[in-house]
Amino acid sequence: MTTTNTHDPSSFDRIRDAVIGQSNSRRALLLMAPLIAFELLVFVIPFFILLRISVASGSADLPYESGTWSLDAYSSVIENILSFDLFWSILVYSFVLGGAVTIVTVGIALFYAYAIWRSNGLVKSLLLFSVILPLLTTLVIRTYAFTPLLSPTGTVNDILLSLNLVSEPIQFVPGIVGAGIGQLYIVLPYAVLAIYSVMATIDWDIVEAARDLGASRPRSVVEVVVPQVMPGVIVATVISFAWSVGSYAAPGLLSENLTFAIYIETLLLTDQRYPVAAAFSVIMLVLMLISTGVLFAILNRFGGDFDLA
Amino acid sequence: MSEITLHDLEKQYGETTAVEDVSVEIRDGELLCLLGPSGSGKSTTLRMIAGLETPTSGTISIEADDVTDQPAYERNTSTVFQDWALFPHKSVLENVAFGLKMRGMSKDDRQKRAQSMLERVQMGGYGDDDPTNLSGGQKQRVALARSLAVNPDVLLLDEPLSNLDKRLREDMQIELREIHEDLEETFVHVTHDQDEAFTLADRIGIMNEGELVQVGDPDEVYENPKNRFIEAFLGDTNFVDAVVTRTSSDAVHVDTELGTELVLPTDGEPDVDEGTGLTLSLRPEILSINGEGRPEAAGKQPVATDGSAHNAVTGTVENVIYRGSTVRYSVSINGSSMFAERTDASTGAHAAGDDIRLEWDGEDALAFSDDGTRVTL
Amino acid sequence: MTSTLHRETVENRVFRASYLALLVFMLLPLFVVVVTSFSQAGRLAFPPESYSLAWYGEFFESTRWLRAFTNSILIGVGTALLASFLGVTGAFGQELDTDDSLGAILQPLVLIPLLIPPVVLGITLLMYFSEVGLRGSYASIILAHTLWATPLVYFVMRSVFSRFDWQQLDAAHDLGAGPVRSFVHVVLPNVKHGILVGALLAFIISLQEFVMALFLSTPSTTTIPVLAWTQIRQALDPMVSVVSTFLILISLGAIVIAAIATNLEWLSKQLS
Structure with missing residues (x-):
């Protein structure tokens, strides 16, 4: 019998061993290190710089005066908001658009996820495909496609006019309706998948059991399915809300109003007022965080017992 | 190697x-x-x-x-x-x-x-x-x-x-x-x-x-x-709680839940005090039923019916479980339950309700103290 | 009894009609894009009055679009490589980590960038990259896209690794394979399809991402979505539809590759 007791690890392994020793947790740390370093360098530090710039003073010829400390940017944004000026209207518009889109998105996503869950075979594949394909298409294109459809001379108005449902074209685009539909189309696929992934784990038998106990079908779904998919609904709500309040492409292309995202771009690239842009971003992030927290608390409350009666 | x-x-x-x-x-x-x-x-x-x-x-x-x-x-x-x-x-x-x-x-x-x-x-x-x-x-x-x-x-x-x-x-x-x-x-x-x-x-x-x-x-x-x-992990056994009532020069006498005083022989002067709590383990293979040979102890002498180490209890068969090569009897003795086995299912079968006598040699019983450690008496 | 049946039939019809309407809503914009790309006229209208391949010809003659196309592919590949490396090593490390204290911080840290409006991320990174002198480089866009692509690769890999039989890694160590060789010979062959799917996802995300790229790109590093955006704001001609059609086709191709990869795995399991 050949004995092969001698170990001959490759020199590469030997170098690795010298570096990382033998402890499993040190090896784990070494493997996680690149990701942690990346998140620190490209996410955490940049955010501290954003915070730092938001408390620097502005400058006439530079984007900001480095090395200075000042709360001017915050006070000017807050004063502007409190006097119901431009920042106030931008803030309200962003939140109204975000809130409205979120409510409609989550409602439709629940229904669509349910339809995917209940269907099978080709229909199921087609419905899933219809969710995944837009997800993989750039939001520029997703938004752009609504222009020929929704403009006053667009396809939808042509149809409405020819059916005599309206006497003159409705101006969806540019306008808040167009922006809302565009934004809805951007976030809907994510919301559907978030809810569907939870729904797919539910046993249909529980709905049958509810019906067996005398609930009508829509009612049994609302009473039994909705509470169970609450984790998915919460994810869908948070994503829809965060992205819609901060929406840029849909309102930029399909409406003439300013959302905070669009205005920040102007502040930064056109006006070169870095501290104000940074301060406004920070304020909006804080407001979004608070409202998301409130939404989360409300939904969690409903999570256990969804009593409509 | x-x-x-x-x-x-x-x-x-x-x-x-x-x-x-x-x-x-x-x-x-x-x-x-x-x-x-x-x-x-x-x-x-x-x-x-x-x-x-x-x-x-x-x-x-x-x-x-x-x-x-x-x-x-x-x-x-x-x-x-x-x-x-x-x-x-x-x-x-x-x-x-x-x-x-x-x-x-x-x-x-x-x-x-x-x-x-x-x-x-x-x-x-x-x-x-x-x-x-x-x-x-x-x-x-x-x-x-x-x-x-x-x-x-x-x-x-x-x-x-x-x-x-x-x-x-x-x-x-x-x-x-x-x-x-x-x-x-x-x-x-x-x-x-x-x-x-x-x-x-x-x-x-x-x-x-x-x-x-x-x-x-x-x-x-x-x-x-x-x-x-x-003892418990290596095989089924009967654990019986006991209290030492008296000691002699070559034996310990205990009182048990079985209602009968039992004898544990010792080599020389026993090393326990009266009133000490013990747990006895009586494996099925040391028990003989109605004086018939002990199962799974071929070569050993039948339990001596006299002698200082002899123990015997009587009870009623509660149920009988056939387990292929062996038969297991669950026996009620003075309100407690014990089990005994015999290897040959065809001879001397007992039915539920029968009175039987279990006998064993006190030397074969193992004793454990309250904390579970083995006690050699 | 009959009235109940009747009610359920009505319910079924309403239900089916509703989700089919939504199906149309989901696919219509993409359909519009593809159809208008074959338009002959210079004005965007749906349905187009006449069809031709004229705008496809324009595309292949436009150095601006071809340049943007090359940029997009370059940045997409860079993002896919970087995000896969970070996501795979991070998820693998977390799997090996016995006390999981670091993982408890890592998971939310990786996820949070996804929940921050891209505009805020874009300006944050713009300010940062200006400070560190990366402004205008390919690297700045690749890093920004990686911030979004990594969470997806990471979560795909977490789920792939959770299905892996880790006793195999023990067996490999036990038989004399060191950390690198056991990963290459034993872990990698079992998770390679997952890595492929993760890398494709990262590539697609980079290919489609537009807001961060808008802030970070310069004329020489412009990507397709950014060029499409500036183009749309100037004139609504079908060129963007042509480009979009290409992007949709690339995404479809990626889905097919991913489906083949995962299905081959499935198929080989069925055959064995």
């Missing part, structure tokens, strides 16, 4: 201690079974020998070398895993040759050796198969061949038979035993099944709650268990 020494081995996961103070010398060429219930730390001990877990403290040496800080891939130990852990993306032959490849053996040599190992475990015709297609018994053989191929100092077996059905498991036990005798290598085998341990082991180490409670030859641990846990 080596001697392995574990010294004060300890393993902690956060707050929980999985293994505590384990010290044992595993002899060159022996087959040691680590036996214990799940969670007793036996697999953790095995994984520390393999180098797959790092001990919190203590040392492991193979021959004279301290290998405690060596990672698994530098130790010449080899493990057969519970689920066999065959590589699904490699053929059976590639699986067996893997360890040789890692040791830098040339392709021709390692294939030749892998093939001969497969033949050793009667899997010579399966080299090109996908391991996921094999049956449990076949996977078990391939895993064994894979581990033996690297010619390890010690073969570690982590409950590899527990996922096989009973019949196959018993065949594999015998086969493992033969392979061990053939190779004369050191094997450490972990199991929770006492029958398996008794079938395979040269020595048995019994583990409980992270500690190695007793190590010894199979008959030694069975007949001379160190504590009540081992």
Whole structure:
């Protein structure tokens, strides 16, 4: 019998061993290190710089005066908001658009996820495909496609006019309706998948059991399915809300109003007022965080017992 | 083919201690079974020998070398895993040759050796198969061949038979035993099944709650268990609570829930006080029913019906369970329940409701103190 | 009894009509894009009055679009490589980590960038990259896209690794394979399809991402979505539809590759 007791690890392994020793947790740390370093360098530090710039003073010829400390940017944004000026209207518009889109998105996503869950075979594949394909298409294109459809001379108005449902074209685009539909189309696929992934784990038998106990079908779904998919609904709500309040492409292309995202771009690239842009971003992030927290608390409350009666 | 020494081995996961103070010398060429219930730390001990877990403290040496800080891939130990852990993306032959490849053996040599190992475990015709297609018994053989191929100092077996059905498991036990005798290598085998341990082991180490409670030859641990846990774990027995009522120069007399005073003979002056609480273990094989020979104790004299060590209780048969080669009687004695067995189902059968008498030699009963340790009176 | 049946039939019809309407809503914009790309006229209208391949010809003659196309592919590949490396090593490390204390911080840290409006991320990174002198480089866009792509690769890999039988890694160590060789010979062959799917996802995300790229790109590093955006704001001609059609086709191709990869795996399991 050949004995092969001698170990001959490759020199590469030997170098690795010298570096990382033998402890499993040190090896784990070494493997996680690149990701942690990346998140620190490209996410955490940049955010501290954003915070730092938001408390620097502005400058006439530079984007900001480095090395200075000042709360001017915050006070000017807050004063502007409190006097119901431009920042106030931008803030309200962003939140109204975000809130409205979120409510409609989550409602439709629940229904669509349910339809995917209940269907099978080709229909199921087609419905899933219809969710995944837009997800993989750039939001520029997703938004752009609504222009020929929704403009006053667009396809939808042509149809409405020819059916005599309206006497003159409705101006969806540019306008808040167009922006809302565009934004809805951007976030809907994510919301559907978030809810569907939870729904797919539910046993249909529980709905049958509810019906067996005398609930009508829509009612049994609302009473039994909705509470169970609450984790998915919460994810869908948070994503829809965060992205819609901060929406840029849909309102930029399909409406003439300013959302905070669009205005920040102007502040930064056109006006070169870095501290104000940074301060406004920070304020909006804080407001979004608070409202998301409130939404989360409300939904969690409903999570256990969804009593409509 | 080596001697392995574990010294004060300890393993902690956060707050929980999985293994505590384990010290044992595993002899060159022996087959040691680590036996214990799940969670007793036996697999953790095995994984520390393999180098797959790092001990919190203590040392492991193979021959004279301290290998405690060596990672698994530098130790010449080899493990057969519970689920066999065959590589699904490699053929059976590639699986067996893997360890040789890692040791830098040339392709021709390692294939030749892998093939001969497969033949050793009667899997010579399966080299090109996908391991996921094999049956449990076949996977078990391939895993064994894979581990033996690297010619390890010690073969570690982590409950590899527990996922096989009973019949196959018993065949594999015998086969493992033969392979061990053939190779004369050191094997450490972990199991929770006492029958398996008794079938395979040269020595048995019994583990409980992270500690190695007793190590010894199979008959030694069975007949001379160190504590009540081992007595209960190694086989069914009747535990009877007792209180010492009086002692004499060569016996201890106890009062029990069975209603009769029992006698435990001693060698010389007994070392217990009156009023001490004891637990007696009365194994079914020491009990004779209505004076007939004791089952499973061939060669021994029938219980002496006189003499100072004689004990007898009477009761009523509550139910009768046929268990193939034996019959088990559940007997109600003074309100408590005991069981007795007889090997031959055809003779002297008793039915529920019959009165029977159980007798035993007081020397065969084992006594344990309240904290579970064995008491030799 | 009959009235109940009748009610359920009505319910079924309403239900089916509703989700089919939504199906149309989901696919219509993409359909519009593809159809208008074959338009002959210079004005965007749906349905177009006449069809031709004229705008496809324009595309292949436009150095601006071809340049943007090359940029997009370059940045997409860079993002896919970086995000896969970070996601795979991070998820693998977390799997090996016994006490999981670091993982408890890592998981939310990786996820949070996804929940911050891209405009805020874009300006944050713009300010940062200006400070560190990366402004206008390919690297700045690749890093920004990686911030979004990594969480997806990471979560795909977490789920792939959670299905991996880790005893195999023990077995490899036990048979003498060191950390690198056991990963290459034992872990990698079992998770390679997952890595492929993760890398494709990262590539698609980079290919489609637009807001961060808008802030970070310069004329020489402009990507397709950014050029499409500036183009749309100037004139609504079908060129963007042509480009979009290409992007949709690339995404479809990626889905097909991913489906083949995962299905081949499935198929080989069925056959064995």
